[in-house]
Amino acid sequence: MQDMAQDQEAMMDDLAQRLRETRAVFEQASQIPRVASAIRGLQRIETSLGRPPRVGIFGEFNSGKTSLTNILIGRKALPTSVVTSDRGSTLLRYADQPELYAIGAEGGRHRLTTAAFQKLIARPALTEIGVPFPRLRNYEIIDTVGVSDPSLGGLPPKRAANSYVHGAVWCTVASQAWKRSEVSQWRTIPESVRKRSLLVVTHLDAVPNPQDREKIAERIRSEAANLFHGFVMISLTQALRALSPEGEIVDETAWYNSGAAELEHWFSEIVAMARVDKRRRAVAAARAIAQRLLSAPLRTPHEIAVSHLQAAWSNRVRRRVRDAAGGRDIGQLTVEQHIETLVSAARGFAAYGLEPWLQKRVRTGTMRDILALLPREPAQVRGVVAGMEPAQAHRALALIVDQVAAELREALMEITPAKGDRPAELPRQVAEAASAVSAWGNEQAG
Incomplete structure (x- = not known):
C-alpha cells in the first residue's frame, strides 16, 4: 500500500510539473483575456493538486463519528459527548501551526483569532481547523453533524459530498445497524463518492455476543454490499485506549481486536482511490482549459x-x-x-x-x-x-x-468598434503548449 501511495504521489508531482511548465508558457501572453483565464484555471488545478484527498465522516446523531475521526487522525483531539454538540461540521487538515477558520453557508472563508472567535454569533456551516498532525498530510477529514438533527446546521450529506469530499465513511450503531432512515440519507450521496466509501459499524461493545455480531455482519453484506466499497466493525473505545496521546499504538493486541487495524486497511484503500480520482479530474480539467483556448477565435x-x-x-x-x-x-x-x-x-x-x-x-x-x-x-x-x-x-x-x-x-x-479594435492573435508557443496538453489529456483518458 505504501508503494502504491508513493507511485501516486510521483504521478501527482509529474502532473503538477507539466501544469507549471504550461502555465509559464501561457504567462508570456497573459495580456490576452482568454489566456489570462486559462492561467487562472491552471493555477486552481495546481492548488487542488497540492491538497490531499478529503474524506467525509457521516452518520446519525451519536453514531461515533467524532471518536472515529480521532482514531483516523491519531489524536484524541475533538470533543465527544452523549449530548448534542453545537459546533457544527469540522474540517481537519494539516498545518505547521494551528489555524482556525469559519466557512459560512455561502462559502465565505474567514480566519478566526481568539478575539474574533469570541464574537462569532452565527454558527458556521463548517469550522476549518489546521493542526500539525502527521496523518493529515495524507488526507483531510470532515466530521459532520448528525444527519438526524437538522437544527444543528452544518453540512447536509448531499451538499458536503457534492462540494467538499472525495470519499466518505458512514457510521452506524451496532445495536441498530443500517436503519431505513440511514439508507435513505446515504442514497442522497452521489454514486461517484459512494464508490470510495466505507460502512463502519460502531459501538461494538454493546453487542458482546459473537453470534449476534456475525448476524449483523451477514445482514450488512446482504443489504449494503452494493452501496459501499467495504465495511468494518469496530470498538471505538477499545481502539482509543490502544493509542497514546501522541497517536502511537501502545497495545497492538487491543488495536487489532478492536477492528482498528482493519479500518486502517480499508481507509487507506479509499484514500488511494480518491487520490487517483483527483488526478483524473485534474487531467480532464487541464485538457478542457487547453481545448477551450484553441476552440474559437479570440474576441475583440x-x-x-x-x-x-x-x-x-x-x-x-x-x-x-x-x-x-x-x-x-x-x-x-x-x-x-x-x-x-x-x-x-x-x-x-x-x-x-x-x-x-x-x-x-x-x-x-x-x-x-x-x-x-x-x-x-x-x-x-x-x-x-x-x-x-x-x-x-x-x-x-x-x-x-x-x-x-x-x-x-x-x-x-451595434456600436461601431473603436479604431484598431481587433482580436488579439494567439502566440504560436501558447497554441503549441495548449495543443500538447490537449493531446496528453486525450492520451491519459484513453
Whole structure:
C-alpha cells in the first residue's frame, strides 16, 4: 500500500510539473483575456493538486463519528459527548501551526483569532481547523453533524459530498445497524463518492455476543454490499485506549481486536482511490482549459467589454436582491421591495458601470438611448407586474433582469468598434503548449 501511495504521489508531482511548465508558457501572453483565464484555471488545478484527498465522516446523531475521526487522525483531539454538540461540521487538515477558520453557508472563508472567535454569533456551516498532525498530510477529514438533527446546521450529506469530499465513511450503531432512515440519507450521496466509501459499524461493545455480531455482519453484506466499497466493525473505545496521546499504538493486541487495524486497511484503500480520482479530474480539467483556448477565435476588446458589462448588470442586480432578502428566500421580499431593489441596482449600474465605457465610443444621444433600457423608475416596472400573485411577480422581475441583459448586449454590439479594435492573435508557443496538453489529456483518458 505504501508503494502504491508513493507511485501516486510521483504521478501527482509529474502532473503538477507539466501544469507549471504550461502555465509559464501561457504567462508570456497573459495580456490576452482568454489566456489570462486559462492561467487562472491552471493555477486552481495546481492548488487542488497540492491538497490531499478529503474524506467525509457521516452518520446519525451519536453514531461515533467524532471518536472515529480521532482514531483516523491519531489524536484524541475533538470533543465527544452523549449530548448534542453545537459546533457544527469540522474540517481537519494539516498545518505547521494551528489555524482556525469559519466557512459560512455561502462559502465565505474567514480566519478566526481568539478575539474574533469570541464574537462569532452565527454558527458556521463548517469550522476549518489546521493542526500539525502527521496523518493529515495524507488526507483531510470532515466530521459532520448528525444527519438526524437538522437544527444543528452544518453540512447536509448531499451538499458536503457534492462540494467538499472525495470519499466518505458512514457510521452506524451496532445495536441498530443500517436503519431505513440511514439508507435513505446515504442514497442522497452521489454514486461517484459512494464508490470510495466505507460502512463502519460502531459501538461494538454493546453487542458482546459473537453470534449476534456475525448476524449483523451477514445482514450488512446482504443489504449494503452494493452501496459501499467495504465495511468494518469496530470498538471505538477499545481502539482509543490502544493509542497514546501522541497517536502511537501502545497495545497492538487491543488495536487489532478492536477492528482498528482493519479500518486502517480499508481507509487507506479509499484514500488511494480518491487520490487517483483527483488526478483524473485534474487531467480532464487541464485538457478542457487547453481545448477551450484553441476552440474559437479570440474576441475583440469591444466584444469582451460588452460581455463583461452584460454579466456585471445581471450580477449586480442579483447581489442587491439577495442582500435585500438578508439570507431569506427572495419570495419573502414584498413585490414593492423587489421593485425598489431592482431600480436601485439599475441606477447604480448606470452611474458606475456603463457610462465611462460608453463615453469613449458613442455620442451622448446614443448613450441616452442605451441607458433608457434600464428600469430607472419604479413606475416603469410596477405596470409589468400589476395584478400578479407575489410568486409570479418575483419570477417576472427575474425575467426583466435577463431581458434587459439581452437588450443591452444587442444595443452595445451595434456600436461601431473603436479604431484598431481587433482580436488579439494567439502566440504560436501558447497554441503549441495548449495543443500538447490537449493531446496528453486525450492520451491519459484513453
